[in-house]
Amino acid sequence: GGTIGILGGGQLGRMMAMAAAQLGYRCIGYAPEGDNVASDVCVDFFTKGWGDKAALAAFASKCDVVTWEFENVPLSAVAAIPENLLCPHPRALETAQDRIKEKRFVEALGGTPAPYAPVDSDRDFAGAVERIGAPGILKTAREGYDGKGQWRVASVRETDSVRFPGRPCVYEGMVDFLAEFSVIMVRSHDGEVRFWDSTANVHEGGMLATSTLPAPDVVTEQVGKAREIARQTAEALGYVGVLTLEFFATANGPVFNEMAPRVHNSGHWTIEGAATSQFENHIRAICGLPLGSTATRFETIELRNIVGLDALTAYEILAEDGEAHLHLYGKKEAREGRKMGHVTRVGPARG
Ligand code: ATP
Ligand code: MG
Ligand code: MG
Secondary structure, eight states: OOEEEEEOOSHHHHHHHHHHHHTTOEEEEEEOSSOOGGGGGSSEEEEOOTTOHHHHHHHHHTOSEEEESOTTOOHHHHTTSOGGGBSSOTHHHHHHTOHHHHHHHHHHTTOOBOSEEEEOSHHHHHHHHHHHOSSEEEEESSSOOTTTTEEEEOSGGGGGGSOOOSSOEEEEEOOOOSEEEEEEEEEOTTOOEEEOOOOEEEEETTEEEEEEESOOHHHHHHHHHHHHHHHHHHHHTTOOEEEEEEEEEETTEEEEEEEESSOOGGGTTHHHHBSSOHHHHHHHHHTTOOOOOOOBOBSOEEEEEEEGGGGGGTTHHHHHOTTOEEEEOOOSOOOTTOEEEEEEEEOSBOO
């Protein structure tokens, strides 16, 4: 065992710390003031700003390794932590924090993103819609999540209904996809790579609603190519830990959406559904332990997010279904469009 520092205080950190505890490690969290639900399960928690260099140094001095559960940790904060403690390497954050950078990065490795154009002004926006066409989506280049910071352009005529928000953006053509999936992989210090099965992911209002296995054939057919791109991305980043790439399965093959240099919502099913969860394998990878099997244990799996006020009745699931695995994140306030928990249901064991 040892002490693991986690930057960010959300549910991903909470579940990471729970997995770490099982392996005999202690976690210390660090995040600015907020509903830091990871703090419930960390042995210590620094509620300090990202600009507080002294606090970051004090935090790091207590840790054997420092990782993150949130990809928008400012690079200036990460720079206040000794580089030899950081895992994965922060170059992954730098790439993934900017939608344009991550698209170019994956494109250079042979991946195919949706048609896109950087947008830095009203004029760029009009030009991008003209060139790429509509429907499409204007997204802030940085800091969006759960579909926030995105505006859909239904048709060229309706471009006026969307305003350039005055921050660097990217305009993307709308992909006509058959299914959505993510490649979740773990890479060790030795460069060993393992993939979990790819679920079919369904989003509602830009937010993940469900992830299910088995995925439709189109996902199974395209996952091999997507994994190759993910593997090359991880290698090019010298990545250690869990890395996620989101894809659209289309008639022309997999289209890259975005990457998350961390454990991913669509992988929460791995806690009960895989031999080793994404959280445990992330801890194993960053601590230099052998990776665990990523094999799927059941014929069918469904992960469903509990969003907003649905959380108020979530415990009813326990009475309705004695085999449902309920996870609640302990958030203080149930707000519309806020991820409050998830429930995983599994079918028969795999033979
Ligand atoms: P996350 O919480 O996954 O980080 P995000 O805010 O970064 O979300 P995206 O992944 O860019 O958002 O988009 C959210 C969802 O919106 C996608 O999973 C997909 O369903 C839809 N979407 C986004 N971009 C496109 C596109 N170019 N074509 C079609 N659908 C899209
Ligand atoms: Mg995202
Ligand atoms: Mg996404």
